[in-house]
Amino acid sequence: MLQRLLLAPAVVTLFLWMIVPLVMTLYFSVVRYNLMQPGERDFIGLANIEFFVTDPDFGPAVFNTLLLLGSVIAITVVLGVLLALLVNEPFPGRGIVRVLLISPFFVMPTVNALLWKHMMMNPIYGVLAQVWQFFGAQPVDWLTDHPLFSVIVMVAWQWLPFACLIFITSLQSLDREQMEAARMDGANALQRFWYLVLPHLGRPIAVVIMIEMIFLMSVFAEIFTTTGGGPGNESTNVAFLIFKQALMNFDVGVASAGALFAVVLANIAAAFLIRLIGKNLDR
Template sequence: MKRLLPRVLMAPAVLTLFLWMIVPLLMTIYFSVIRYNLMQPDQSGFVGLENFEYFVTDPSFSTAVINTLLLLGWVIVITVVVGIAIALLTDEPFPGRNIVRILLISPFFIMPTVNALLWKHMMMNPIYGVLAQVWAFFGAAPVDWLTDFPLFSIIVIVSWQWLPFATLIFVTALQSMNREQLEASRMDGANYLQQLRYLYIPHLGRSVAVVVMIEMIFLLSVFAEIYTTTGGGPGDASTNVAFLIFKQALLGFDAGVASAGALFAVVLANVAAVFLIRMVGKNLDK
């Protein structure tokens, strides 16, 4: 009875969570195998895998997948490398270190839409943006970043948003660093680069694995930054899988194809998650 009571008390929460996940999934699967275009309500019925075929043969599909992988890879590389560098710079005590750390992690608490608007109007605007003023100061022509380099601009915007998260994880990990081991290495004549290679990087291995896993899962669904700044353009230059699903759902009014795309994104996210969980597990076993 004592063992059964906790399970009974937890059952409503578990059941609610299960329904919250399974009902949308079942509805998505249902809509993915029927013809359901809001502009053509009279045309409906079971179509099997036709929606999936239509989604993967969309002219924008290959570009969207490539952009998703480029965005994912570059943001992870930037946040991990720069995050480790910032964490190491702020690891040693100095006046105002706590204030600096708070300022470093503050961008993570900004909403993605606000972050995108900040970069679009304050930083990357070709007329009055900060970058345009810097270019003009050095006598160079201002760059319309969101038009000329759309995907690069999105990478910068998303990296700035996620860099504080990576920095916070690495700063926390460095707090458990064995200071006596560092002092012993200095006494043995090890320079900073040797300490970085043989002490700091191995110590941060688990933290890097966790950062990569969490960021990969969330970055597969980047949408607000693209919608707010480039709208997926010019053309498909900054369209990722999430934005392609949006175009099919709300711009094409085709709920069936959009549902098929959503299932593709779910499969992609789960494959990435399984791969990364195994990677993290191996790292934690070391």
């Protein structure tokens, strides 16, 4: 009983910290609340949600969000496994290489976006433009011609160290005797990877996918700093669409409805992934 009383203040504080914003979002999603007319807060039910999902930008935003999620997760998992296998082998300077691999994860999203926008993808003085010119090709204006792909590259570059770190840690517990026995039995490198290494990485891969799925739903800084959701709506995701409704259109009600949609979408994805991970962990 005493333990519960001691825990009560922390639990109540955490509960209020989580529930108050959610309740306010629910309230704003069912009223007409525009910052240009702050005095009007009429109850309108599901009209805000209907307006949000019937917005012409809604379909492309959901598609871009799913494409961004799938692409970044695929890139980080595949390259993360390959880099982890490479760095796991002993070689001179391995510690320095590991630090360099992990470093991009600690770069703030806005700094990451500015770095890629000005240093790497600028069509005049960017590194990629210089490489293109070196080979006699015309530099590409990445943020204009391929906006969503550019955002995917930026986000994947930042999340790749996270996946790589998880996989490196997991490979440390791989049974070396089992690998050596498979080598002695004549299994080649590809067979050892497919039948021993990949099953061993099953749980870490599932964890990486779940964590990235949840966090990548709210990618915003890279889009805001580089493409602004454009050209048109080619790089607009659900998070940026909510921003446009809230601050560009001053419509708090519709933005709150969009936030609820994002919460529902994130929870559906999380529930699916938790079940998937649960099955994986039971094996």
